[in-house]
Each structure stands twice: as C-alpha cells, then as structure tokens.
Amino acid sequence: MPSATPLPWDPIAEAHRHWKEHGWSTAADGMALVTSVMRAQQIMLASVESVLKPFGLTFARYEMLRLLSFARDGSLPMAAASARLQVHPTSVTSIVDRLERDGLVRRAAHPTDGRATLVEVTSAGRASVDEATAALNTQCFVDTGMAPEDATDVIRILATFRRDAGDFIEPVAPPEPL
Amino acid sequence: MPSATPLPWDPIAEAHRHWKEHGWSTAADGMALVTSVMRAQQIMLASVESVLKPFGLTFARYEMLRLLSFARDGSLPMAAASARLQVHPTSVTSIVDRLERDGLVRRAAHPTDGRATLVEVTSAGRASVDEATAALNTQCFVDTGMAPEDATDVIRILATFRRDAGDFIEPVAPPEPL
DNA sequence: CTGATCTCAGGCTAACTGAGATTA
DNA sequence: CTAATCTCAGTTCGCCTGAGATCA
Numbered sequence: 290m291p292s293a294t295p296l297p298w299d300p301i302a303e304a305h306r307h308w309k310e311h312g313w314s315t316a317a318d319g320m321a322l323v324t325s326v327m328r329a330q331q332i333m334l335a336s337v338e339s340v341l342k343p344f345g346l347t348f349a350r351y352e353m354l355r356l357l358s359f360a361r362d363g364s365l366p367m368a369a370a371s372a373r374l375q376v377h378p379t380s381v382t383s384i385v386d387r388l389e390r391d392g393l394v395r396r397a398a399h400p401t402d403g404r405a406t407l408v409e410v411t412s413a414g415r416a417s418v419d420e421a422t423a424a425l426n427t428q429c430f431v432d433t434g435m436a437p438e439d440a441t442d443v444i445r446i447l448a449t450f451r452r453d454a455g456d457f458i459e460p461v462a463p464p465e466p467l
Numbered sequence: 468m469p470s471a472t473p474l475p476w477d478p479i480a481e482a483h484r485h486w487k488e489h490g491w492s493t494a495a496d497g498m499a500l501v502t503s504v505m506r507a508q509q510i511m512l513a514s515v516e517s518v519l520k521p522f523g524l525t526f527a528r529y530e531m532l533r534l535l536s537f538a539r540d541g542s543l544p545m546a547a548a549s550a551r552l553q554v555h556p557t558s559v560t561s562i563v564d565r566l567e568r569d570g571l572v573r574r575a576a577h578p579t580d581g582r583a584t585l586v587e588v589t590s591a592g593r594a595s596v597d598e599a600t601a602a603l604n605t606q607c608f609v610d611t612g613m614a615p616e617d618a619t620d621v622i623r624i625l626a627t628f629r630r631d632a633g634d635f636i637e638p639v640a641p642p643e644p645l
Numbered sequence: 646c647t648g649a650t651c652t653c654a655g656g657c658t659a660a661c662t663g664a665g666a667t668t669a
Numbered sequence: 670c671t672a673a674t675c676t677c678a679g680t681t682c683g684c685c686t687g688a689g690a691t692c693a
Binding site: 293294295296297298299300301302304307313315316317318319320321322323325326327328329330331332333334337348355359372373375422425426427429430431432433434435436437439440441442443444446447448449450451452453454455456457458459 | 471472473474475476477478479480482485491493494495496497498499500501503504505506507508509510511512515526533537550551553600603604605607608609610611612613614615617618619620621622624625626627628629630631632633634635636637
C-alpha cells in the first residue's frame with residue numbers, strides 16, 4: 290500500500306451515523322465494533338508482518354514456532370497445534386510444510402498413536418523464534434500505539450468475548466504466578 | 468473449521484505469563500493486545516462471512532457496496548474507494564471485477580478526469596447490500612456477544628488507536644447529529 | 646516531462662471443500 | 670465398523686510487486 294494519506298474524518302464514525310439515520314440504531318454499535326476490530330487488526334498485522342518479513346516468517350508461522358517453543362519437548366501433535374492456534378487442519382499442514390522446508394521444524398512419528406504426526410522445533414527454529422520475538426517485542430509490543438490502561442481494558446474485554454465465543458472455558462482472569 | 472472444542476484455559480493469558488517469566492514484562496501487554504485483537508477479528512470475520520455467504524458476498528465486497536450505497540450518486544472513483552476502504556489499488560480492481568461480473572456495480576468513465584474510472588452501484592447492487600445489511604444487523608450487529616458498555620469502550624479506544632496510526636485526522640469523537 | 650490512475654501478469658499466503666489413506 | 674488424524678488436489682480470496690497504458 291502506497292502509505293495512505295489520512296482521511297479528514299473517521300470513516301467508522303460516519304458509518305455509525307449512517308446506521309442511526311437509517312433506523313438501525315440497535316445495530317449501530319455492533320457494526321462500529323466489528324468494523325473497528327477489523328481495521329485495528331489490519332494495522333497491527335501489517336506492523337507485525339513487516340517486522341517478521343526479514344526473518345522469512347508470517348504471523349501464522351511465527352505463532353506455530355512460538356507455540357512449539359513453549360511446549361514440553363518442543364513438540365506437539367498436528368491436531369493439538371490446530372486446536373491451540375485455531376487454524377484449519379489443512380492450513381497446519383501447509384504452515385508446517387513451509388517451516389519444515391526452511392529447517393525450522395521437523396515432523397516425527399507419534400510414539401503411541403500411529404495416526405498422529407508430531408511437529409518439533411529444531412534448534413534453528415528456536416534461534417529464529419527467539420530473534421523474531423526480540424524484534425517484535427522492541428518494535429511492536431513495547432509500544433503498540435495505545436495507552437497502557439486502554440490496552441489492559443481491551444485485553445480484558447476481548448478475553449470475555451473470546452471465552453463467550455467458545456474459545457476456552459474459564460477463567461477469564463488467569464491465575465497469576467505468585 | 469470443524470467447530471472447535473473449547474480449550475481448558477485462555478491461551479493468550481498463558482502466553483502473557485510466559486512473556487513475564489522470560490523477562491519480557493514490558494512487552495507482555497502489547498503481545499496480549501495484538502494477539503487478542505487478531506483472534507477477536509477472526510471470530511467476528513467468520514461470523515460476518517457466514518451471514519454474507521448466501522448473498523455471494525465477502526466482507527470486502529460488502530464494504531465496497533456499502534460505501535457506494537452511501538456515496539452521492541452511488542459512485543466513486545476507484546482511487547477514492549481504495550483510500551476509504553484502506554485496500555490496495557489492485558485489490559480494488561479485483562473486488563470491482565467480481566462485483567461487476569455479478570451485476571452489482573458497473574464501471575463508468577470519469578466525466579472530467581480521463582485517467583480515473585468511476586464505480587457505481589447498480590439497482591441490483593443496492594438491493595443486495597440492503598438485504599445483506601438487514602441480515603448482518605439482526606444476526607451479527609444487534610448482539611455481537613459483548614456487553615454494550617464494553618463495546619462502546621472498545622470502539623472509543625480503537626478510534627484513538629486508528630487515529631494515532633494515521634487512519635484519519637480528527638476528531639475521535641464524531642460530531643453527532645443534534 | 647512528471648506524476649496520477651488504473652489494469653494486467655504473476656507470486657504468495659491462507660482458508661476452504663472434498664476425497665482418500667492410515668490407524669485407534 | 671466408526672471415528673480420528675493427516676495429506677493432497679483444487680478453488681477462492683486478497684495482498685503484494687512490477688510493468689505498462691493512458692492522461693492531467
């Protein structure tokens with residue numbers, strides 16, 4: 290994208306106004322919420338992917354590496370990765386294909402279940418995810434462009450939303466260490 | 468996606484804990500924020516696209532129709548649509564290609580600028596966007612799965628975020644009619 | 646001429662459907 | 670047998686780069 294010029298006003302606020310003028314008042318906030326989240330995600334994804342690009346990683350591939358690097362033994366069955374990352378099984382296949390081609394993960398037979406395949410981070414994969422994480426932390430996550438108290442509000446609200454959408458059971462507030 | 472089973476705990480809260488344990492405390496909230504927004508967008512997009520599917524629309528195509536239906540004369544130059552929807556010019560070409568193939572928009576010459584092409588909603592396009600909007604309102608927007616006061620908080624916080632990211636100039640709080 | 650506007654060609658990612666092989 | 674797990678083939682979508690035609 291050719292580094293867009295800012296619009297003179299907020300397009301979502303304008304759409305919100307249109308909704309109310311058309312008698313859709315009860316849906317106006319919902320429309321604005323969904324549209325806002327879509328656009329915020331687009332901004333954040335662009336930022337994250339630009340940082341990951343030098344590492345040859347997409348956000349999906351980064352998340353796979355991160356998940357494996359935190360897993361016991363650095364490995365998980367494909368189906369477990371699919372469930373944890375909420376990505377389609379065939380997408381897991383293609384993500385792992387690409388990471389394997391780059392030597393960042395390897396496939397291994399499951400010790401007891403002959404149907405399952407394990408994915409395992411390699412040492413190159415660990416090095417790659419560590420460097421990528423350092424870059425993301427300094428370039429994206431330390432300053433997201435949002436006030437800290439706003440960030441924690443959004444995190445908390447979206448945790449309830451995700452739980453109610455069926456992502457996980459309980460609790461919304463995680464047991465903090467200590 | 469085969470209607471996933473809920474996880475027993477919040478994977479983002481777990482990642483947040485990992486970040487803190489690894490000495491990345493200053494980046495932990497940023498990581499959780501970005502990941503939460505990504506996942507919320509995924510949930511909302513899936514919901515919206517399942518409602519739009521019977522109409523043969525994606526969210527991107529729906530937004531194009533919505534934009535045109537609110538525009539004076541129901542038409543805009545391609546470049547204006549690209550700026551308003553924050554999509555790449557070549558993506559506008561392909562979105563309009565598809566909508567035109569379905570008879571929902573048509574291309575027309577710009578009256579004064581020979582370089583520019585206007586996109587215009589057809590009456591079929593207006594009918595389609597009206598029906599799709601009614602379906603979205605009742606099935607997605609009236610109840611987004613979020614408490615109303617949380618929704619307005621998120622809308623407000625993300626408006627500031629979008630403005631600071633360069634989406635638009637001012638003001639964050641739009642001039643309300645009356 | 647420069648710069649804006651749009652289209653096309655082509656690569657890449659990822660989602661999805663549907664089918665099939667293998668094994669619990 | 671049924672159900673789970675994974676892969677493959679093929680489609681669609683949208684993002685992106687780079688190049689070219691057209692016109693202000």
